[in-house]
Amino acid sequence: MQRWLKFVKYLPDFGIEPIVYIPENPTYPLLDENLIKEVSEKATIIKQRIFEPYGLASFLSKNKTKKISSGIIPNKKKQSFIERTLLWIRGNMFIPDARIFWVKPSVKFLKKYIQENNIETIITTGPPHSVHLIGLGLKKQNNIQWIADFRDPWTTIGYHKALKLSKNSAKKHKDLEKEVMNSCDQLIVTSPTTKAEFEQITSKPIEVITNGYDVENVSKKPMDSKFTLAHIGSFLSERNPRILWKSISELVQENEEFANDFQLKLIGAVSKEVLETINEFRLENYVNHLGYVSHNEALQEQRSSQVLLLIEIDSEATNCIIPGKLFEYMVSDRPILAIGPEHADFKNIIKETNTGTFFTYEDKEALKSQIERYYNQFKQNTLQVNAVGLQKYSRKKLTEHLTKLITHNS
DSSP states (O other): OHHHHHHHHHGGGGTOOOEEEEESSOOOSOOOGGGGGGSOTTSEEEEEOOOOTHHHHTTTOHHHHHHHHTTOOOOGGGOOHHHHHHHHHHHHTSSSOTTGGGHHHHHHHHHHHHHHHTOOEEEEEESSTHHHHHHHHHHHHHOOEEEEEESSOSTTSGGGGGGOOOHHHHHHHHHHHHHHHHHSSEEEESSHHHHHHHTTTOOSOEEEOOOOBOOOOOOOOOOOSSEEEEEESOBOTTOOOHHHHHHHHHHHHHOHHHHHHEEEEEESOBOHHHHHHHHHTTOGGGEEEEESOOHHHHHHHHHHSSEEEEEOOSSGGGTTOOOTHHHHHHTTTSOEEEEOOTTOHHHHHHHHHTOEEEEOTTOHHHHHHHHHHHHHHHHTTOOOOOOOOOGGGBHHHHHHHHHHHHHHHO
């Protein structure tokens, strides 16, 4: 959501008039009312009521439905019957996703709007990839210029395999993915790895526009008095770095001073499996779980933390994932401690901007040494970052890149 909130904010600065189509009555697992203030006054917002099945699924289990819709999929071995059922329904009855019922009424509504208002270019952004099917329908009926923005991959994203797809369902996903990519005029992706993947599917032009940071006025909080390792955002089951918990556990046992100073700060939804693993390593007494907070509060917590944790699933499928929070981390003036797959795209960004350190899931001793190094700097009051080359990741600079694609394709 923030990606396009910010693009829309800056598009008028480059002579582009944004018209944003949104559902009038959506079901979302998380809401941040404060971000409404950032909606550009220069944007035209059009709405239509839609139907989606998450409300019906809530009758089975409201809590489990909310977690699945927000991307928190339980470990396969620990899934309940209801969770397995919801995942099967989600994967096989709603293709490509549970927003499929947006498509037909949206195409009908927007076809008329586009013709009456002489719209030159449409941009769809997914997931949900049903939004791309709206673009596909409009392309067929209006022959309009269409840019498809993929914030995440479609069939190669990590949770896709967890949807218990039948052979026919998996084929349908692949077929729709291919049709969308070969029907649009331009693709935008958020990482080099995704671009390389998509180039195996289509010959259409593909441009990388990463997520980024905005210049935001955030009221300052005092720096945490504890040596805080902070994770901001959803902490998924598969994003559960045992080497991190083991390293911290050993430092707690070996160094009484470290044990007295240390705190693990968790902000956002945290899976049951992650909390259970933290308990397994006897770190529960060091946890400060603040739960979900507003975007502004999250920024405050980032900037008052000592070290920021960036964790990605250890899988080849996640090499392409560059978490949106990375860019906010990068301008928080706090060191990043990142763990992910060896060829993760975000590894290169952290290295080129000098904003932190990166470790694979095999680098346990090096990770432990780095935590100890950060702790010693904390004690000496020298824990800081000397970032370089951040400007190209500013939201306004990225919007300028987007503008060139829009005007080129118009």
